[in-house]
Amino acid sequence: MFFLKDLPSAEMIEGVTANVPEVSPPRVLSVLTRLRAASVLMRDGEAYLRGHGLSQTQFLALMMIMREPERTSLSAVEIATRLDVSKPVLSKVLASLIDKGLIAPAAKQPADRRQKQLCLTAEGTRRFADILPGYFRILHAADL
Structure with a gap:
């Protein structure tokens, strides 16, 4: 599970990675967004299955x-x-x-x-x- 509810802003990621040229802030944000969506999907799936025992x-x-x-x-x-x-x-x-x-x-x-x-x-x-x-x-x- 990915428990980060509020993702960091693009500006925050850019600030943290300013001295790390091999890291693409848009890519980091994209991955974080997909991790969050996958976590919500897992939670929804688990709740559905729990409802079926x-x-x-x-x-x-x-x-x-x-x-x-x-x-x-x-x-x-x-x-x-x-x-x-x-x-x-x-x-x-x-x-x-x-x-x-x-x-x-x-x-x-x-x-x-x-x-x-x-x-x-x-x-x-x-x-x-x-x-x-x-x-x-x-x-x-x-x-x-």
């Missing part, structure tokens, strides 16, 4: 399973490689999704138990399908 990470874990067109399940390791979260955090996220009845062990499992496959339940598929359009509306409306 999910965290951003829970939602993204569901998305990782859903977006594989040729597959209906992924292992925790595969989900972890697609998300930028630690294994302990992912373990808690997956456990919470199992508790909510949104994911479950897949019917078909590999011999290697470390590669246990997880799939969306019927409820998980339904909830994801209900949530995704509104989430995409928020992304579409973003001022980035």
Whole structure:
């Protein structure tokens, strides 16, 4: 998150960077503006997902399973490689999704138990399908 609500003025940035020729004040202000917009977008997305009983990470874990067109399940390791979260955090996220009845062990499992496959339940598929359009509306409306 980017917590700076009021961005510095162009004049302030120019004053601070006057002796730093490799820094472009308009570029710095542009980046700060995008960081602020991205922060607002993240907050809006998180609030929307919270209203549907999910965290951003829970939602993204569901998305990782859903977006594989040729597959209906992924292992925790595969989900972890697609998300930028630690294994302990992912373990808690997956456990919470199992508790909510949104994911479950897949019917078909590999011999290697470390590669246990997880799939969306019927409820998980339904909830994801209900949530995704509104989430995409928020992304579409973003001022980035």
